[in-house]
Structure formats: structure tokens, C-alpha cells
Amino acid sequence: MTRLTHLDEHGKAHMVDVADKPSTTRTACAQAQVTMSEQAFQLLNEGTHKKGDVLAVARIAGIQAAKQTSNLIPLCHPLMLTKVQVDFELCPPNQVKIATLAKLNGQTGVEMEALTAASVAALTIYDMCKAVDKGMVIDGVRLLSKSGGKSGDYQAGSGGVND
Amino acid sequence: MTRLTHLDEHGKAHMVDVADKPSTTRTACAQAQVTMSEQAFQLLNEGTHKKGDVLAVARIAGIQAAKQTSNLIPLCHPLMLTKVQVDFELCPPNQVKIATLAKLNGQTGVEMEALTAASVAALTIYDMCKAVDKGMVIDGVRLLSKSGGKSGDYQAGSGGVND
Amino acid sequence: MTRLTHLDEHGKAHMVDVADKPSTTRTACAQAQVTMSEQAFQLLNEGTHKKGDVLAVARIAGIQAAKQTSNLIPLCHPLMLTKVQVDFELCPPNQVKIATLAKLNGQTGVEMEALTAASVAALTIYDMCKAVDKGMVIDGVRLLSKSGGKSGDYQAGSGGVND
Amino acid sequence: MTRLTHLDEHGKAHMVDVADKPSTTRTACAQAQVTMSEQAFQLLNEGTHKKGDVLAVARIAGIQAAKQTSNLIPLCHPLMLTKVQVDFELCPPNQVKIATLAKLNGQTGVEMEALTAASVAALTIYDMCKAVDKGMVIDGVRLLSKSGGKSGDYQAGSGGVND
Amino acid sequence: MTRLTHLDEHGKAHMVDVADKPSTTRTACAQAQVTMSEQAFQLLNEGTHKKGDVLAVARIAGIQAAKQTSNLIPLCHPLMLTKVQVDFELCPPNQVKIATLAKLNGQTGVEMEALTAASVAALTIYDMCKAVDKGMVIDGVRLLSKSGGKSGDYQAGSGGVND
Amino acid sequence: MTRLTHLDEHGKAHMVDVADKPSTTRTACAQAQVTMSEQAFQLLNEGTHKKGDVLAVARIAGIQAAKQTSNLIPLCHPLMLTKVQVDFELCPPNQVKIATLAKLNGQTGVEMEALTAASVAALTIYDMCKAVDKGMVIDGVRLLSKSGGKSGDYQAGSGGVND
Numbered sequence: 001m002t003r004l005t006h007l008d009e010h011g012k013a014h015m016v017d018v019a020d021k022p023s024t025t026r027t028a029c030a031q032a033q034v035t036m037s038e039q040a041f042q043l044l045n046e047g048t049h050k051k052g053d054v055l056a057v058a059r060i061a062g063i064q065a066a067k068q069t070s071n072l073i074p075l076c077h078p079l080m081l082t083k084v085q086v087d088f089e090l091c092p093p094n095q096v097k098i099a100t101l102a103k104l105n106g107q108t109g110v111e112m113e114a115l116t117a118a119s120v121a122a123l124t125i126y127d128m129c130k131a132v133d134k135g136m137v138i139d140g141v142r143l144l145s146k147s148g149g150k151s152g153d154y155q156a157g158s159g160g161v162n163d
Numbered sequence: 164m165t166r167l168t169h170l171d172e173h174g175k176a177h178m179v180d181v182a183d184k185p186s187t188t189r190t191a192c193a194q195a196q197v198t199m200s201e202q203a204f205q206l207l208n209e210g211t212h213k214k215g216d217v218l219a220v221a222r223i224a225g226i227q228a229a230k231q232t233s234n235l236i237p238l239c240h241p242l243m244l245t246k247v248q249v250d251f252e253l254c255p256p257n258q259v260k261i262a263t264l265a266k267l268n269g270q271t272g273v274e275m276e277a278l279t280a281a282s283v284a285a286l287t288i289y290d291m292c293k294a295v296d297k298g299m300v301i302d303g304v305r306l307l308s309k310s311g312g313k314s315g316d317y318q319a320g321s322g323g324v325n326d
Numbered sequence: 327m328t329r330l331t332h333l334d335e336h337g338k339a340h341m342v343d344v345a346d347k348p349s350t351t352r353t354a355c356a357q358a359q360v361t362m363s364e365q366a367f368q369l370l371n372e373g374t375h376k377k378g379d380v381l382a383v384a385r386i387a388g389i390q391a392a393k394q395t396s397n398l399i400p401l402c403h404p405l406m407l408t409k410v411q412v413d414f415e416l417c418p419p420n421q422v423k424i425a426t427l428a429k430l431n432g433q434t435g436v437e438m439e440a441l442t443a444a445s446v447a448a449l450t451i452y453d454m455c456k457a458v459d460k461g462m463v464i465d466g467v468r469l470l471s472k473s474g475g476k477s478g479d480y481q482a483g484s485g486g487v488n489d
Numbered sequence: 490m491t492r493l494t495h496l497d498e499h500g501k502a503h504m505v506d507v508a509d510k511p512s513t514t515r516t517a518c519a520q521a522q523v524t525m526s527e528q529a530f531q532l533l534n535e536g537t538h539k540k541g542d543v544l545a546v547a548r549i550a551g552i553q554a555a556k557q558t559s560n561l562i563p564l565c566h567p568l569m570l571t572k573v574q575v576d577f578e579l580c581p582p583n584q585v586k587i588a589t590l591a592k593l594n595g596q597t598g599v600e601m602e603a604l605t606a607a608s609v610a611a612l613t614i615y616d617m618c619k620a621v622d623k624g625m626v627i628d629g630v631r632l633l634s635k636s637g638g639k640s641g642d643y644q645a646g647s648g649g650v651n652d
Numbered sequence: 653m654t655r656l657t658h659l660d661e662h663g664k665a666h667m668v669d670v671a672d673k674p675s676t677t678r679t680a681c682a683q684a685q686v687t688m689s690e691q692a693f694q695l696l697n698e699g700t701h702k703k704g705d706v707l708a709v710a711r712i713a714g715i716q717a718a719k720q721t722s723n724l725i726p727l728c729h730p731l732m733l734t735k736v737q738v739d740f741e742l743c744p745p746n747q748v749k750i751a752t753l754a755k756l757n758g759q760t761g762v763e764m765e766a767l768t769a770a771s772v773a774a775l776t777i778y779d780m781c782k783a784v785d786k787g788m789v790i791d792g793v794r795l796l797s798k799s800g801g802k803s804g805d806y807q808a809g810s811g812g813v814n815d
Numbered sequence: 816m817t818r819l820t821h822l823d824e825h826g827k828a829h830m831v832d833v834a835d836k837p838s839t840t841r842t843a844c845a846q847a848q849v850t851m852s853e854q855a856f857q858l859l860n861e862g863t864h865k866k867g868d869v870l871a872v873a874r875i876a877g878i879q880a881a882k883q884t885s886n887l888i889p890l891c892h893p894l895m896l897t898k899v900q901v902d903f904e905l906c907p908p909n910q911v912k913i914a915t916l917a918k919l920n921g922q923t924g925v926e927m928e929a930l931t932a933a934s935v936a937a938l939t940i941y942d943m944c945k946a947v948d949k950g951m952v953i954d955g956v957r958l959l960s961k962s963g964g965k966s967g968d969y970q971a972g973s974g975g976v977n978d
Contacts, residue, residue: 472623
């Protein structure tokens, strides 16, 4: 029967062995979105056109966080990402969409790295705009796709509860 | 006019000066929720009753992450949290709700610490259950309330876009 | 003559070159034990049966510490562990035994990772029980076995000073 | 009845609230010892007289680890140590004794900082000498004394199981 | 006679005790400069006008590094910076000047935090421009001024070897 | 035309993809120098002969910093250094020269690791001597040579602006 792989047969947490998995090129894409007041969005949007700093800071925060994933998520393996990318889309009147990509030549997937980058980029936007709007909400933190693992590629669908 | 406080008058990021703010007791409460397939929820739920390890790991991850907030969010001040708490509520058929509390005697608010704890606890649940369900979604990462700062207490409302 | 490999011929510390060592599967097992008052043991033991949180926290702390080894031990190489495991045995009336395993496909041994996991798991038990007993002692932090390196396998013996 | 303070009434881990504890000067002293083969001790001892590097490295590792305690021990509070000291005593024919001191003006004790410094200094000695002796053992990691907290001063005794 | 305060009377490193120093507002300003080829400068300069990303990334890196100072410089005390600022001046035809400010209410100076911010901002500029010019040089990393400590204020002079 | 590789075509920062670069043995050598007052140099010099601790501490700080490079420099890839070496040359009457070497079997160069080691070793010397001389200056932080990458070997020249 299906089991949560991070728990052994006695329900104890451990870092699962990936030593015998083949080393392949793996990618994962994730997303998140921040919904804010129109006033906060407007300030962010003007900033983007003239100065760009909020998103520049959030981009760096997301990239740095991806590299910290194994320190943040207890049972993640340390790994050597070969690429991290964080993109933003400004969706008027009040939403910022975040899309991330993580890539690795290795033995384990990089879903958590892509998701962590998206989450921390979103938190950074919250931090930088919270003087104007404390009611912002981060939603839709999810995996969009992954490729390269033995369990086959994954593409977020369009029919289920979470799709 | 209202400005994003993390950007100076030229739009450049800096860590704002809090040296002259009074040191007061500050608290912040945040939340997040993870929606998953019923199968994943059932495995998590059984684990909770018998062993508890998924939530125990996620709780520790959230507490540890709160202490790492100033390393993750570039313009956050380092600070000495006096308390961090992470709680979970299992909401059948398919949702885990996360509630966090951060507390400090200090010169700056702890919203980001509470939000970071909630986000990383949610990411850890994702990590530990992703073998069963890759389509899980993290939603509703938001500030519930804060107290203790000069800008007055905050309570998430119930009428606006994000409330 | 035998030399300490972390010191060069002038006695200065450096991180030794492992670039030309073959990449092989390496494992190391270590142990530690915490001796406490019978009262502390009893509280821990009850916790284990009903809730498990002290050992669950110590297990996560040990796993996370293994991944931090190269930041803690100055001349250790950074490496990508493929597996970490931390187990506990409750030995009435007053002792907890800790056994750890670290595994890697790589060019350098993982003894320090296994030993660090055991030490930090033991320190975490101390932290969580110290309100009841400040006199706890951590003993027997040692390497049990290692395999996979060019210097041959190692098994802790049963006749020497330290065996 | 006595309870483990890191677990709440439901057995869940949390970081206990110290916001209302008075800020006082707190100190803690801890120790550890490393027992090794006479050959390893001799090499270390010669190094100490001529060059000192093994112990210099272990001293820095212990000091740095004390500052990392709240990242290593999940429920420890972050705090601002005002002093850390790590001393060594070479005890022929085969033992190195480690004594540490941690100090703080603050709301929580520094036992774990002193114990972590001692443990990591010991692990570093192991790392630097393991090419010569893999059978080294770290023993006697314990709190010697603490002062400054509301629960009164503590001095390791001389009559109990662990004294 | 004058002594290096980080070494005790036996020449051993320790983290000096600041527990009895008064808590005052302390600031430190530091600088560094990066000299590069005119081609690299031109690309950076265009970037600054149009996009700003190299300097935005270097600014964040400097701010983040200031917060990491006590982990990087072994005998530095952990402390809670209340402000960090990193500024750049583009000096045609081939130099970028970096000026940093660190501020704290506390018991110890923040020179190292200001210097670390300047150094890491400079290294980040190197990293981002090295595809175009590997011969860049970082010079003039120095303390410009400090205030708030018991040893009096300091202002870099204009007549000595280093002024 | 030449472009800064860390910026994409829209000027946004990202961590460049190295997944398809061949894994080769790469080395980089860097340097830095600290110029100080003759009094500070004399104290350091005596320390070096008798006790060595300032340079021993700076050496460890440099080695540890090399391993932290990808956390400090936002767009650096995490990597597994196989060797780090930090050497010092005392140049009377008032200068300490620092030479570093970093080595890796991997897909990306190690210039930043060698440069970071040199910078942090220099900052540590500043920290340990600043009680005697606040006017010290760190200069000449530069890459001396690199080998192993596809862009060919590099050797700092002797004719240009920075050579």
C-alpha cells in the first residue's frame, strides 16, 4: 500500500536513501501569488516601472532560499542546484504572480526548491509592502510541473480538487 | 503620501532604522492551509493519531524557520524571539490548517516570523506527503493579528478583498 | 611517519584535497548515550509511549545537524548526504541510547556527519529534559563502523582503551 | 507535577515564552573529554607545544558553535552571547579535557550554548585526529555550573548517579 | 601595554566579555571600491541606468552579509542591527565606490558589520561582472567612522600610512 | 555582444544554468593584503612567532567562508569544494599578505570561493587587531589565476589597469 516515504515502517522520520537512484537532469516549476490592496499594487507597480527594487529584492530572496531548502525542510537532501529562476507577472488590479524554476543534475527531485523559492519570494513581497497593506494573502503555492525522475514527469492538471 | 518603507526616496532597498522605536512586547499570529487529496489526508490523519510524526516534523520546521527569518527575508531585522508556537488543525476531508504565534520584547514587529513559520510548516507537510499527492496547494498564508507596535494593533477583518 | 592529515608540514590547518579520491558509496554509524535521573527518564518514557515528541524533536535535530556538519567542523568538506537516520533505544532505568547512520556517494568519509548527528540529538534530549534534571551526562560518542573508503572498513573493536 | 517545559499540556513541542522573565547576567560552564590512543595524544601534544593548531581550530569551532546553538537545538531561543570561552587541558597519557564558559545578559539560561561549544570542540578534535585513531571516544559532556536564573544557581554535585 | 583584546594572556582566542559595557547607540561607516575595465564599467553603468540589477543584487548581498557577520568573523558577538544601508557611486571611467552604514543599540561596536557589508557587496559586483573582466580589483576596504563606544568616536584621518 | 551572464535579456538576475557544462577539475587562486600600523604589525608578528593565534583564527575563518560562498554571493551555485587553503606572509614593516586556493571537481569555477576566503581572512585580521589600529586597510583583493573551465585558464597579467 501507499506510504509516506519520509516515515519508516514504525512512523519515524528519516531522510530517505537516494544513493541508488540514477543521476539525471531534473527540473521543477512552481508558482505562488500575492493578492493585495489596489493601493499597494499601485505603489509596487510604479516601483516596478521606475525602480524595480521590490521585485529585485524578492527575486534574490527566492533564489537564495532555494539554496537553503535542505536547511529549512528537515528531510530534504542537500543538493547542488545548477539553475534557479524567479519571475514575476503583475496582474492588475491587485495581484502579483510568481513563477519559479529549479534545475539539477542529481539523484533527487527539486520540487521543494522551486516551491521554497516561490514561498520566500512571496513573503518578501509581503514584507516590503506591509507598511501599506497588512491584509495581503499568499495563495496558490503549488507545483506546476516536474521532469527527470524515475516516477515520470508531472504536470499540474485541470480537473481535480487542487487543479 | 504613503511610501513603501523598505525603499528610500530614490527607490533603493535598505534595512529601515528601528533604533529609536520603543521596546515593547509584540506578538503576531499567522495562518496557512494545505489542501490535499483525500488519500493523502487519510494517511496523514492516521499518522497523527498513531504517531504524529508528519506534524511533529512540520512543527519543528516552522519553529526553526521563524528563527531564520532575518536570513531569508532580506530586509528583516535580526531579533530575539521569546516564543514561537505552531499548531495544526486537521479538517476532514482534505485540509490541514496551520496557526502560528511569534512573540518578542523588542523594537520591531514579528509578522514576518509568524508568516515564515506558517509557510515553512506548510512546505514541510508538502514535502512529507508529496510521494502520495503532488497536487497539494498551500493557500491562505496571511497575518491574523498583531499587537504591540506603535501603529496600533491589527486584526484581520471580514469585509475587504483579502478578508 | 604518521601525521595528522589536517595539518600541513608546517602545522597549519587546511582542508585536505579529496579531488583525486574515487567516488564510492560510503556509510558511517555512530552512537551516543544520555544518562539521566530516573524521574527524567520516566517522563521521557511516558512521553515516548503517548506522544513521542522529545525523541521526534531530537531525531529531526540530529538529521538537520548532519547536514550542517561542514559548517560546524572547520575542516570538513561540504557534501551531499544521500541518507541520514537517527534511532533511539530507551534503556531503563535511566539511559537513552542513540544510533546514527550517514550515507554518501562521494569522495570523503561521513564519520563526522554520523557523529555530529549523534551529538546534537543527545544535546537536544538534554535541552528538552533539563527542567527536570540538570545533571544529565552525554557519554560514549563514538564511531561504530564505517565502510567505503580507500583506507578500508572500520569496525569498533572490543579490546583496546576505547573499545 | 513536574513537566518537561518544552512540551505543552498536549505533548506538543513549542519554544517556551521567556518574555516575562527578568533580564539578568547568566553564565554556564560545561565540560567534555576526548579519550584517544597514546599515539594520537602524542601527536596532538607535540602539535600543541610547537604549533597549537589542532586546539586552535577546536577552540574556534566551539566558539562558533555556541553562536549557532539556536539553529542546532530546535527549541532554544536565539540570544546574544556576551562572552564565550573554550579551554583545553592535556591529560597524559591519552585524554584532552575541554572546559567552556558562556555568558549573557538576558532572559534565558546559556547551558545549551556552553554544552554545544564543548561538544563541537570535541568533535573537531576527533575530526583532526581521526586519520591516526578512529577509536576516540567523547565522554562526560555535562553542565558544571550555572548562575543567574530564577531557579537558582546550579553546581554539579558529587554524590548522585551522574555526579 | 597595548594588547590584542581577542587573545587572552596566554595568546588563546576567546570572545571578549561585553556584559558590563553600557548599551548605547552605535554606528559605523565603511567603504570599499571595485576597479574594473572600462568595458565592464560601461556594461554596469548601462545596467544601472536601465535596469539597476547588478547594484540591486550587490546591495541586498551587503545587507544580508552584515546580518551574518558573527557567523563569518569567529570572535564577533551576535547582535541585533537596527539599520544597515549600502550605497554605490559610479565613478567613470572604471570604478564603483561602495559606502555602508551599520547601526545598533547595544554593547559592542558595529565596525565589522559595516566592513563585511562593504566587502560582500564588492565581491558580488565581482561575481556579476567577471564574465567580462576577471582582472577587477577590490581596494580600500576600510572604516570611515564610528560613534557611540566608550573608546570615543573615530574618524578616518588624512595624514597617516592608511589615510 | 558581450553581456553580463547573471542578467537575462531583460536585465533580471538569475542563477545561470550550468547543467550542461562538463565536470572538470577547477582551481582558483586569489589574494588580499592588510596594511596596518607598525605597532599593530609588531603585535601580530610577535603573536605569530610565539602563539600564532591571530593567523590561525583568520585561516579558519577564510576556510569556513569559502564553504559559505553560495550563501553570501546571491547568484553563486552551491558546490562541493574538494580543497581550500589559506596562507599568510608577514611583510615588514606593516603588511600581511593573504593567498588562497580553492579546488573543485565540478561544473562551475571557484573564483568566488577563493576571493571570499581571502576577503574574510582579511576581515578577521582587522577584527582581531582593531583594538590597536582602526585605520587598517584591506587592498588588492583579486583573482591571481584560475584553471579548468571551458573559457580557458586565466593568469593575472602585468600590463593593464588592474595588473
